[in-house]
Amino acid sequence: MRLTAYEQGLLDGAAGEAVRRALVYQLQVGEFFQAEDFVPVRSAHLMADAEALRDDGVALVEELAELGGRFCIPTTTNPRSVDLAHVLTLRQRPVWPARERRLIAALGRLGAVQCHTCVNYQTLDPPLFGEHLAWGDTGAVIWANSMGGARSNFEAGTAALMAGLTGRVPRYGYHLDAVRRPSVRVEVTTPLPDLADWGALGCWAGRRIADCWTVPAFSGLSEATPDALKHLGAALASYGSCAMFHALGVTPEARDAAAAFGSAAPRARWTFGAGELAGVYQTFPPNGEGVDLVVFSAPQLSSFELRDLAARFEGRRVARPTLVTVNQAVRADAQASGYAASLERAGVVLLTGVCYYIMAPQDFAADHGWRRLVTNSAKLANIIAGYGYHPVFRPTATCVQAALTGALPS
Amino acid sequence: MNVPSGGAPALVRCGPRGYGPTVAGPALVSAQGFSARYDVDRDRGVFSRAAHDLFGRSLAGQVLVFPTAKGGVATAWMLRDLRSRGLAPLALVFDRTNPVMVQGAVLAGLPIVHRLTPAPSTAIHTGDWVEVDPTAGEVRVWRA
Numbered sequence: 433m434r435l436t437a438y439e440q441g442l443l444d445g446a447a448g449e450a451v452r453r454a455l456v457y458q459l460q461v462g463e464f465f466q467a468e469d470f471v472p473v474r475s476a477h478l479m480a481d482a483e484a485l486r487d488d489g490v491a492l493v494e495e496l497a498e499l500g501g502r503f504c505i506p507t508t509t510n511p512r513s514v515d516l517a518h519v520l521t522l523r524q525r526p527v528w529p530a531r532e533r534r535l536i537a538a539l540g541r542l543g544a545v546q547c548h549t550c551v552n553y554q555t556l557d558p559p560l561f562g563e564h565l566a567w568g569d570t571g572a573v574i575w576a577n578s579m580g581g582a583r584s585n586f587e588a589g590t591a592a593l594m595a596g597l598t599g600r601v602p603r604y605g606y607h608l609d610a611v612r613r614p615s616v617r618v619e620v621t622t623p624l625p626d627l628a629d630w631g632a633l634g635c636w637a638g639r640r641i642a643d644c645w646t647v648p649a650f651s652g653l654s655e656a657t658p659d660a661l662k663h664l665g666a667a668l669a670s671y672g673s674c675a676m677f678h679a680l681g682v683t684p685e686a687r688d689a690a691a692a693f694g695s696a697a698p699r700a701r702w703t704f705g706a707g708e709l710a711g712v713y714q715t716f717p718p719n720g721e722g723v724d725l726v727v728f729s730a731p732q733l734s735s736f737e738l739r740d741l742a743a744r745f746e747g748r749r750v751a752r753p754t755l756v757t758v759n760q761a762v763r764a765d766a767q768a769s770g771y772a773a774s775l776e777r778a779g780v781v782l783l784t785g786v787c788y789y790i791m792a793p794q795d796f797a798a799d800h801g802w803r804r805l806v807t808n809s810a811k812l813a814n815i816i817a818g819y820g821y822h823p824v825f826r827p828t829a830t831c832v833q834a835a836l837t838g839a840l841p842s
Numbered sequence: 843m844n845v846p847s848g849g850a851p852a853l854v855r856c857g858p859r860g861y862g863p864t865v866a867g868p869a870l871v872s873a874q875g876f877s878a879r880y881d882v883d884r885d886r887g888v889f890s891r892a893a894h895d896l897f898g899r900s901l902a903g904q905v906l907v908f909p910t911a912k913g914g915v916a917t918a919w920m921l922r923d924l925r926s927r928g929l930a931p932l933a934l935v936f937d938r939t940n941p942v943m944v945q946g947a948v949l950a951g952l953p954i955v956h957r958l959t960p961a962p963s964t965a966i967h968t969g970d971w972v973e974v975d976p977t978a979g980e981v982r983v984w985r986a
Contacts, residue, residue, distance in 0.1 A: 457948060461861075461941070461944055461945055461948050463859070463861075464859075464861050464944050464948070465941070465944070479914075479915045479916060481916075484879070484916040484919040484920055484923075485919050485923065486919075486923045487923075487926075488923045488925075488926035488927075489919045489922060489923055492922070568915040569914070569915060570913075570914045570915060585941045586915055586940060586941050586942050587915065587941070587945070588915040588916075588917065588918030588941070588942045588945040588946055589915060589916070589918060589919050590918045590919060590922070590945055590946065590949045591918065591941070591942075591945040592915075605941060642875060642910055642912065643910055643938065644910075644911065644938075644939075644940035644941070645938065645940075669914075670913065670914065671912075672912075673910065673911060673912045673913065673940050675940075794883070794885075814880065814913075815879065815880055815913070815914070817891055817892070818877075818879065818880045818882065818883075818890055818891040819890075820890065
C-alpha cells in the first residue's frame with residue numbers, strides 16, 4: 433500500500449507503540465483487499481462488549497491503553513453486555529459486570545465516547561453524504577452507506593478500535609464508487625404497515641443475497657420512515673451480510689432508477705408482495721403456543737418506537753418477562769415524556785445501553801429456562817437461534833399480545 | 843486421518859494473496875455462511891445453531907471452508923478469543939469473504955484466503971487434507 437509521509441511516521445513509531453501496532457494491523461487487512469492507500473475517516477464506531485471480547489479481548493484493549501494509545505477521532509461505543517442497574521433484576525452472572533467494568537475503564541482511558549448504542553446515527557452522530565467513516569455494528573454501517581450516503585465498510589470492533597487510533601482505514605470496498613452500485617432490483621408491491629414488516633423484507637432479501645458485496649435497490653418504499661428503514665437495514669445486514677441498499681426516490685444515491693443503476697441493468701429482478709411477506713413470518717413457526725419471554729431490541733428502540741410501545745402497554749400488565757432495550761439518550765427522553773413510567777407500570781423492563789443478544793443470553797437460557805422468545809426484530813430472531821433459543825418473529829401487535837397473555841395466537 | 847506422503851495434490855485452487863502462514867489440516871466444509879456469533883457456542887468451540895449443516899462439529903484444528911461470511915462484526919473478537927483458548931480453526935477458506943472475517947483472522951493470526959477459482963466450497967469435501975498457502979494464494983487438496 434502507498435503510505436503518506438504522516439502514515440510512514442506512524443509506522444515508524446512517531447505516535448507511539450499502540451498506534452504503530454494499529455497501523456501494522458490495518459496494512460495487513462488493506463493488503464488482503466488490495467487497497468491502494470488509506471483514507472482518513474471522520475469518526476469510528478466501536479463494537480466492544482464483554483460477551484464478544486471475553487478475557488482475551490478485554491486484555492487487548494487494556495494493553496493498548498497501557499501503551500498510551502488515545503483515539504484521535506471521535507470514537508463511539510456500541511451496546512455493552514450489562515445494564516449495571518439491572519444486573520440483579522435479570523440475575524446476570526457476576527463474570528459479565530466484572531469484565532464490563534474493566535472494559536469501560538480501558539475504553540475511557542483510550543478516550544471513547546461511551547454512548548453504548550447501535551443507533552448512533554439516530555441520537556448522536558448522523559452520517560454526512562460522501563464522508564468516510566470507520567463504523568462497526570452492521571446496522572449502523574448499512575444506515576450510514578444507504579441513508580446517509582457516507583462510506584464505511586463493516587469495521588469489526590478490532591478494526592474500528594485501530595481506526596480510532598490512526599484516524600484512517602484502508603481504502604477498499606464501500607469507500608469506492610463501483611462497489612456501491614446496485615445489481616439487484618426488488619419491487620415491493622405490498623404495504624408494510626408494521627416495523628416488523630420492514631424487517632421481514634430485509635430478512636427475505638438478505639436470505640436471497642447472502643453476500644456482503646451485493647447491493648439491492650428497492651422500489652415501492654415511498655412510505656418509509658427512519659425507523660422503518662432502520663429495521664430493513666438491520667435485517668438485510670443480519671441475513672444477507674449486506675452493507676448497503678438503495679431505495680429509489682428515498683436514499684441519496686438513488687433519486688431514481690437511472691441514478692442508481694447507471695448504464696448497468698440489474699442482474700436480477702425480484703418482487704416482494706403480500707405472499708412473500710406472510711411467508712417470512714411462516715419461517716418462524718412457534719414451538720407450541722407457550723411463550724417464555726418477549727424482547728423488543730436489535731436495534732435499540734428510538735423515542736418514537738418507545739412512545740408507540742408505551743401506548744400499547746398503557747394500563748395493562750405483562751404475563752411474561754418483557755424486555756426493551758434503548759440507549760441513554762432515548763432513556764432520558766422516555767423519562768421526560770412519561771413513556772418509561774408507562775412501560776414500567778405494565779411490568780416491562782426497560783434496559784439501557786445494552787442489546788439482548790449481547791447480554792450473554794446463553795446464561796439466561798440456562799439459568800431461567802428462557803427458550804421460546806417472541807420478538808418484532810427479524811435481526812434478533814436470526815442471531816438468538818445460535819444461543820439455543822427458539823425464536824418467533826412476529827408483527828409488533830402479536831408480540832404485545834404474547835407479552836400480555838403468555839401465549840401466541842394459533 | 844489420511845495425511846498425504848508427498849504425492850501430488852488432487853486439486854489446486856488459485857486466487858489472490860491471502861493472509862498468514864502456510865498450514866495444513868483436515869477440511870470442514872459447509873454449504874452455508876459463517877459467523878462466530880450466530881453459529882458457534884464459544885465456551886465449547888462447536889457449531890451450536892441447530893439449523894447449521896455443521897451443527898455439533900468442533901472448529902478446533904480444522905480448515906473451515908465456507909461459501910461466504912455472514913452476520914455481524916463480533917466474529918473478529920471471537921476468533922481471537924477462540925484462539926486464546928485453543929479452540930480456533932486452523933485456517934479459513936472462503937469463496938468470498940467480508941471484511942469482518944479478515945479483520946478477525948488478522949487479529950487472531952489465522953491464515954485466510956478467498957476468491958479462489960473454482961469455488962472451494964463445492965470442490966473440497968469434509969475430511970480432505972488441505973494445505974492453505976496464503977502467500978501464493980493457493981489451496982492444495984488431497985482426497986481423504
